[in-house]
Amino acid sequence: MKRRPRYSDFLLDLFFPTRCPACERVIGWNERFCAECEGKLEYAEPVPWQAIFHAKIGSDEPEFDRAEALFRYEGTARKAVLSLKYRGSRAVAEYTAERLPEKLFTDGLEPWDIDLVMPVPMNIFKRLRRGYNQAELFARELSRESGIRLETGYIAHRRKKVEQHKLSWRERLSSAKSTYCVRSKYAGKKPLAGKCVMLCDDIFTSGATVNNCARLIKELGAVKVIVAVICYTPPKKNDVQKNVQ
């Protein structure tokens, strides 16, 4: 599917040809993937969300009320997400923002039930170094696509010495609890009272990150948190057991 024309994309393409985020082949300025990669994208299993997302959290009830992903973090989809994460290529974020609502807005959930879109925050030093937060790029696309307001100022990421992906599963779960916090000006307040928030991230691995952010969003008064991610890492056989132990 062609992307919606943006004048800025056309101009940019004159100097920096648009490339497929998965294989780097030059493509048309209004395309997102080359035809070959688009045909190979690894879509998420068509199963109820609990089968993937609740299973990954383990035995505890998730803090979020629902979660959906468009892809599995494998092969071509994985390359495209890495291209968003490390090169800021928006193609997979746009592609997901257009298709994920079809999965999200079912079973009685409607776009107008959601009050705001919020990305998982990135710590300020990493954000300055990288120049963007990939979760925010995705949230921005979802906001643009749905017309739901984007908010980035309620929760923050504390600076950590060790990056999440270098930790073991168990370390990751306990580390995530202290990684995020409510911004001090909202401490003890309920600025999100009665709201339904769509929380966005690029990859759902252990679920610790979105689960802890969802807990903070509810501390701020939100009644519902819907998680929207581009992809999830397919559970390995003993992941869920490790989590439960």
Ligand SMILES: [Zn+2]
């Ligand atoms: Zn390609």
